[in-house]
Amino acid sequence: MVNVSMENKVVIVTGAAKGIGRAIALKMAEAGCRGLAINALRIDEQTETLAQEAQALGANVLLMAGDMSKEEDVKKLIDTTTQKWNGLDVMINNAGIAKANDLFNTSTDDWDQVVTVNMRSTFLGMKFAAAYMKDHGGGSIINMGSIAGITGGSTSPDYGASKAGVLALTKYGAKFLAQYGIRVNALAPGTINTQMIKRNFEHLKPEELKARLAAIPMGRMGDPEEVANVALFFASDLSSFITGDSLMITGGRHT
Secondary structure, three states, X not given: OOOOOOOOOEEEEOOOOOHHHHHXXXXXXXXXXXXXXXXXXXXXXXXXXXXXXXXXXXXXXXXXXXXXXXXXXXXXXXHHHHHHHOOOOEEEEOOOOOOOOOOOOOOHHHHHHHHHXXXXXXXXXXXXXXXXXXXXXXXXXXXXXXXXXXXXXXXXXXXXXXXXXXXXXXXXXXXXXXXXXXXXXXXXXXXEOOHHHHHHHOOOOHHHXXXXXXXXXXXXXXXXXXXXXXXXXXXXXXXXXXXXXXXXXXXXXXX
16 A cells, blocks of 8 residues: 655645645645645634644644745745754645636736736745755645646636746746756646635526536536645655646546
8 A cells, every 4th residue: 555655744835724725734734744834824713723633633833824925925934934844845836816807807906916926926935945945955846727727717817827827837947946856846726616616606607607517527526635635646755757747637627
């Protein structure tokens, strides 16, 4: 039996308050990571509960608030983590947002916010995590893409564009950072049962929602834990010869 273990590894998960990020944080704790830094935009009852659940699984947890689109907040998260555990093995850039607007209703402020949060936070997390990793034996960086970054998406023009940028950043980072023993991969989830997806689907008519689900060959939404399982694979040594890849977690949907 293959046991996927994160023993002795230090992991950061950004944007982990809920949804996929929350599932990933708990999966890393379950896999036995030595240190787990959980980032959220703000600390509240929801994030405190997440930290308690991760600790109950045996993880040593650092819970930090911060806006990952701000350089000073990213630096503080990474500096605090590396000082606490004298290491950083896995950086998971999950922080992101989405809005449900069509082309005509997307304002420049909407565009700037989505692109800034989704792309800049990934760039900053990759940059400063890699700066530490290159001098400390390498590591694994995992970026949160989306099927929308491949297909263009359908809920807004800004989200798919920002996630396409994340996938391009991933490929660039993989090529540049391989010399330092750093792997960079991306997750590209499809329709996953999260609050964000439910919020984006609120404007759909019942027949439109039914058509969306019918477009998934497996006939259902994915579960956040199913994405977290892939994150664990990319974080672990099982994927030691994989870099620059974007793995679709879509139930078979490719359009």
